[in-house]
Amino acid sequence: MIEVSDVIYDYATARALFGVSFKVDAGAVLALVGPNGAGKTTLMRCMAALDAPTQGQIRIAGIDTQDDPRGVHAAIGYLPDFFGLYDELSVHRSLTYAARSRGVPQADAEGAVLEAARRVQLDDRLNARAGELSRGLRQRLAIAQTIVHRPRVLLLDEPAAGLDPEARRSLSDLILSLAGEGMTIVVSSHILSELEDYSTQMLMIRDGQVAGGGVVAAGGGLRDGARISVTFAEPPADLAARLAGLGLTVERLDGADAVILAQADEDDAEVLARLIGAGLKVKAFQPARKTLEDAYLAEVRR
Amino acid sequence: MNPEFQRNIWLEASPRRIAWAGVVLALIFGATALVTKNEGALVAKAMSGVGVGIFVLCAVMWGARAAGTAVISEISDRTWDFQRLSALTPWAMTWGKLFGATSLAWLCGLTGLAVMALAALVDGEPDKGWSLVQLLAIALLVQAISMVAALIGVRKARAEGRIARAGGVLGGLIIGILLLFSIGGASGFQHGMGLTGITEMLSSHATVLWWSASVPGDLFRAVAGVVFAAWALAGAWRLMRLELQMQNTPLVWPGFLLFLALFTAGFQIAQGGLTAGLVSGALIVALCAYGAAFADPADRVRLRQFAESTRRGDLKRAAPIMPAVLAPVILTILLVIVAAVAMGPLPDGSPAQSLGVRQAVALIAFMIRDLGVIAFFRFGPRPQRGDFGAVVALALLYGIGGIVGGSIGKDFGFALFTPLGEATLVSVLSGGVQAVLAWTLAVRRIRAPEAKLSAPAPSAPASAPAS
Numbered sequence: 001m002i003e004v005s006d007v008i009y010d011y012a013t014a015r016a017l018f019g020v021s022f023k024v025d026a027g028a029v030l031a032l033v034g035p036n037g038a039g040k041t042t043l044m045r046c047m048a049a050l051d052a053p054t055q056g057q058i059r060i061a062g063i064d065t066q067d068d069p070r071g072v073h074a075a076i077g078y079l080p081d082f083f084g085l086y087d088e089l090s091v092h093r094s095l096t097y098a099a100r101s102r103g104v105p106q107a108d109a110e111g112a113v114l115e116a117a118r119r120v121q122l123d124d125r126l127n128a129r130a131g132e133l134s135r136g137l138r139q140r141l142a143i144a145q146t147i148v149h150r151p152r153v154l155l156l157d158e159p160a161a162g163l164d165p166e167a168r169r170s171l172s173d174l175i176l177s178l179a180g181e182g183m184t185i186v187v188s189s190h191i192l193s194e195l196e197d198y199s200t201q202m203l204m205i206r207d208g209q210v211a212g213g214g215v216v217a218a219g220g221g222l223r224d225g226a227r228i229s230v231t232f233a234e235p236p237a238d239l240a241a242r243l244a245g246l247g248l249t250v251e252r253l254d255g256a257d258a259v260i261l262a263q264a265d266e267d268d269a270e271v272l273a274r275l276i277g278a279g280l281k282v283k284a285f286q287p288a289r290k291t292l293e294d295a296y297l298a299e300v301r302r
Numbered sequence: 303m304n305p306e307f308q309r310n311i312w313l314e315a316s317p318r319r320i321a322w323a324g325v326v327l328a329l330i331f332g333a334t335a336l337v338t339k340n341e342g343a344l345v346a347k348a349m350s351g352v353g354v355g356i357f358v359l360c361a362v363m364w365g366a367r368a369a370g371t372a373v374i375s376e377i378s379d380r381t382w383d384f385q386r387l388s389a390l391t392p393w394a395m396t397w398g399k400l401f402g403a404t405s406l407a408w409l410c411g412l413t414g415l416a417v418m419a420l421a422a423l424v425d426g427e428p429d430k431g432w433s434l435v436q437l438l439a440i441a442l443l444v445q446a447i448s449m450v451a452a453l454i455g456v457r458k459a460r461a462e463g464r465i466a467r468a469g470g471v472l473g474g475l476i477i478g479i480l481l482l483f484s485i486g487g488a489s490g491f492q493h494g495m496g497l498t499g500i501t502e503m504l505s506s507h508a509t510v511l512w513w514s515a516s517v518p519g520d521l522f523r524a525v526a527g528v529v530f531a532a533w534a535l536a537g538a539w540r541l542m543r544l545e546l547q548m549q550n551t552p553l554v555w556p557g558f559l560l561f562l563a564l565f566t567a568g569f570q571i572a573q574g575g576l577t578a579g580l581v582s583g584a585l586i587v588a589l590c591a592y593g594a595a596f597a598d599p600a601d602r603v604r605l606r607q608f609a610e611s612t613r614r615g616d617l618k619r620a621a622p623i624m625p626a627v628l629a630p631v632i633l634t635i636l637l638v639i640v641a642a643v644a645m646g647p648l649p650d651g652s653p654a655q656s657l658g659v660r661q662a663v664a665l666i667a668f669m670i671r672d673l674g675v676i677a678f679f680r681f682g683p684r685p686q687r688g689d690f691g692a693v694v695a696l697a698l699l700y701g702i703g704g705i706v707g708g709s710i711g712k713d714f715g716f717a718l719f720t721p722l723g724e725a726t727l728v729s730v731l732s733g734g735v736q737a738v739l740a741w742t743l744a745v746r747r748i749r750a751p752e753a754k755l756s757a758p759a760p761s762a763p764a765s766a767p768a769s
Contacts, residue, residue, distance in 0.1 A: 010603045010606075011463075011603070012461065012462075012463065012600075012601070012602050012603065012685075013602075048383075048387065049547055050383055050386060050387070050547065052547065054603055054607065069546070069547035069548065070389070070546065070547070070548065073386070073387045073388070073389065073546075073547075074389050076387070078383070078387055080380075080383050082380055083380055083381075083383075083384065084379040084380030084381040084384070085381070086309070086313070086379075086381065087379075088313055089309070089312060089313070093309075093312055097305055097308070097309045098384075100305035100308070101305040101306065101309075101385070101388035101389065101390055102387075102388055102389050103389035145384070149389075
């Protein structure tokens with residue numbers, strides 16, 4: 001759905017992106033992570049066809065951003081990190097303008113407006129002026145404006161910045177819901193916990209380059225069964241050798257505590273059964289959840 | 303309805319604002335009628351004058367401000383990217399903003415114009431038709447120019463890494479237009495220089511001799527106003543295309559320059575012949591080159607891409623990003639050369655052609671030098687101060703240079719610093735050397751940042767982003 005090939009972007013006095021390449025499959029939720037100033041926003045703006053890369057090619061939903069930028073604009077929704085609203089317009093008029101200006105036919109506009117407002121829980125504030133809304137509600141309105149035309153690709157740049165925990169939870173639910181409908185979503189942030197709940201893939205950008213191994217699985221909030229934390233009661237002196245003898249790879253062994261890497265197709269219960277069957281006294285057995293931070297740090301170490 | 307127009311109507315022409323505007327207009331016209339109620343025939347004239355005044359205040363001045371703000375406020379309110387991502391066509395965005403943001407100003411202005419027309423009928427002056435067209439064209443022209451200025455400001459600011467503002471560009475355009483009228487007045491195109499020339503031109507009832515045709519002044523001004531308003535609208539539309547990331551074919555800008563040259567030449571050709579017409583056309587196009595040199599964004603990246611595409615012979619990629627200054631420079635050179643050739647021998651048999659050619663080459667050399675000076679300053683380390691620096695540098699070169707030259711020697715010294723001296727060969731050589739020097743420095747500045755474009759060495763593992 002998104003193909004970025006050898007993208008270079010130059011500002012007047014400095015290069016911001018150095019040959020960035022990656023692909024994102026349809027339906028994925030990609031966490032675009034990296035420190036401040038890494039080039040995330042520049043990359044997002046190039047993907048949104050708001051800025052043209054100096055070199056390289058970006059295709060969104062099969063459309064080249066330089067050959068047909070307007071086609072890309074129609075296919076995407078983009079929420080920049082610093083966005084504005086028409087403060088004098090009501091929520092309803094703001095969404096109506098967003099829908100109509102993004103090509104929703106007049107006859108379908110009202111339905112699209114009500115649906116977008118419902119999705120961000122603003123349907124009870126349709127007549128409120130945008131300027132009267134709290135920060136969290138403004139963020140919701142901005143997201144509603146971004147999705148009102150049901151884009152195929154959604155680009156969100158730091159969408160949870162400044163939101164309270166409840167609003168962040170609502171945002172997570174919304175992104176999961178949109179991803180469930182097949183929308184491809186790229187979310188940029190330098191706060192990993194924001195992305196934890198919904199990202200299925202991760203791409204790290206550092207110093208304007210893809211860091212680590214490119215797009216990697218991020219866990220998507222699901223337990224990764226390959227890593228298991230085990231605490232042994234009365235661990236034998238040759239614990240490492242015995243675990244190796246069972247065909248298990250030990251990532252870390254610290255006294256009675258071990259992190260075991262099971263085979264990708266191996267069930268947790270099978271691993272536990274093998275440990276007990278080998279006469280090892282298992283005090284605690286916890287399949288580890290691979291967090292986005294784990295993935296990030298693993299990529300940093302590569 | 304065009305969604306952009308609709309949005310602007312929601313914001314600008316709400317029933318409440320319209321009602322207030324109606325009350326204010328009613329008070330103004332009511333007061334005028336009250337003051338002149340015992341003056342008999344003066345009532346219609348007073349109402350007509352007040353109507354024109356309201357039109358100028360509202361449609362021209364307020365409208366121009368609203369048209370420029372329609373773009374600039376989107377930048378300051380951070381809604382411009384949202385608009386750039388819309389599915390609206392550039393033309394829909396242009397007219398939606400232009401007529402939507404100025405809707406209330408037009409409503410008030412047209413009310414004033416309607417009162418003026420009615421008063422003219424009552425006063426037995428039914429031949430005000432062309433004046434009405436002229437006023438409408440002027441309002442549209444000024445509003446469109448204001449939007450053009452705002453869009454140029456946005457592009458310049460983006461390239462220079464600062465917040466966009468229309469004031470500077472609009473100020474530059476006004477100064478440019480006044481300069482144009484000054485030169486026009488000095489060259490005999492119109493009845494006086496600067497503001498005097500403008501008012502003379504707008505109020506003259508005499509016929510205009512243009513391309514050997516004698517046209518009534520009212521008609522000429524009305525048609526010319528409409529045509530220039532159409533060009534200004536086209537300019538706003540082309541700039542809007544660029545803002546929406548579309549590419550422009552390099553035809554409309556040269557087309558406008560050619561039109562401008564022909565329009566200007568038309569005033570001179572009847573009196574001074576073909577050479578005078580070509581020279582006046584070249585002069586106005588050369589002024590456009592200076593304007594373009596200031597209006598084009600100081601965008602090194604775009605220039606590098608243009609240079610690279612041209613070097614590869616990839617004209618399809620090079621043409622849309624061609625610097626705006628190139629077209630007027632090429633057209634000026636062509637017009638000047640043709641004018642010099644067309645000059646022919648003087649009646650006394652002296653070699654007028656070689657003199658004319660030398661003068662022409664000197665003019666071109668100094669123009670190219672000036673453009674180099676402008677580029678040098680605009681691509682400096684602080685591009686936001688580049689425009690002012692370039693203006694000061696040119697003023698010093700011509701002002702102080704002229705004084706220094708004069709002290710060296712009347713003909714020789716003067717020719718060193720201006721292209722119009724008697725010693726034309728000295729002007730050619732001096733202008734040529736200065737042009738080479740100015741462009742050598744400018745190119746060094748434009749290319750300088752390339753040293754910073756190499757990939758950074760892999761940095762130490764970054765600390766994990768905040769979690």
